Amino acid sequence: MRTLSVFALCLVFALADGVAKQRHCTFRVHAQANSQDTEVFATSVRGQISGKNVAIEKMPWISEQDVTAFSAYPAQDGTYGALIQLDEHGRVVLDTLSVERRGGFLFVFVNGRLITQLQVDKRVSDGKIFIPSGLTGVDIDLMKKDWRQIGQQKRQSH
Numbered sequence: 001m002r003t004l005s006v007f008a009l010c011l012v013f014a015l016a017d018g019v020a021k022q023r024h025c026t027f028r029v030h031a032q033a034n035s036q037d038t039e040v041f042a043t044s045v046r047g048q049i050s051g052k053n054v055a056i057e058k059m060p061w062i063s064e065q066d067v068t069a070f071s072a073y074p075a076q077d078g079t080y081g082a083l084i085q086l087d088e089h090g091r092v093v094l095d096t097l098s099v100e101r102r103g104g105f106l107f108v109f110v111n112g113r114l115i116t117q118l119q120v121d122k123r124v125s126d127g128k129i130f131i132p133s134g135l136t137g138v139d140i141d142l143m144k145k146d147w148r149q150i151g152q153q154k155r156q157s158h
Contacts, residue, residue, distance in 0.1 A: 025142035026111050027084065029062035029129070031097060032104040045107060045114055054117075056107050061097055062129075064146065066090030071150040072140045075133035080140050084129040085150055091127030098124040110139050 033042035033055040042055045069085040086094060097106065098120050106118045108131060115134040 023064050024145040025064060025139065025147075026109070027062075027064040027067055028060035028109040029094075029097075030056040030058075030060050030107045030109065031101055032107070033057045054105070054107075060109075061093050061106075062086065062090050066093070067147050069148045069150045069152070070143050072135070072143070077133050079133045080135040080137070081133045082131045082135055082140070082143070083150065084131065086127040086129070088127075091125070094127060094129065095123065095125045098122065110135060111142065 035055045037055060037057075041058060043058050044053045045056055046053055066086050066089055067084055068087045070082050071085075072080050072082045075081045101120050102122075104120050106120060107114060108116045108118065108129065110131075113134075116131050118129075
């Protein structure tokens with residue numbers, strides 16, 4: 001009985017910790033896949049540059065858990081753009097992708113929507129992803145709930 005009580009107590013703390021870390025905003029960066037990859041590994045999206053369907057890897061390389069801060073600004077088309085700052089893990093992954101996938105594309109999704117398609121034309125080692133436009137006011141509000149704005153002090157854990 002004592003083991004069951006300890007297990008139940010641990011489960012309560014684990015669930016509480018999971019709820020406390022729940023994110024409001026999703027951020028995913030997917031790499032372009034080989035068009036011959038099966039549906040297990042790749043899916044198709046309409047490319048913004050070509051207008052044609054493009055294969056992307058199903059598993060994101062970078063997620064909202066890799067973001068530490070952002071800076072948003074109004075874009076000319078009435079939407080918002082943002083500069084996304086990644087943590088050390090995200091910085092290393094982006095650096096690796098920018099070397100290994102040169103000439104290919106990265107696809108940035110925010111809150112489940114394809115926001116931008118970035119062509120990998122040079123090494124990116126600073127851990128920053130630039131989103132030129134396409135974000136909504138709601139997206140920016142959700143980002144503010146999860147990440148500090150660049151230039152602000154680091155968020156305190158609750």
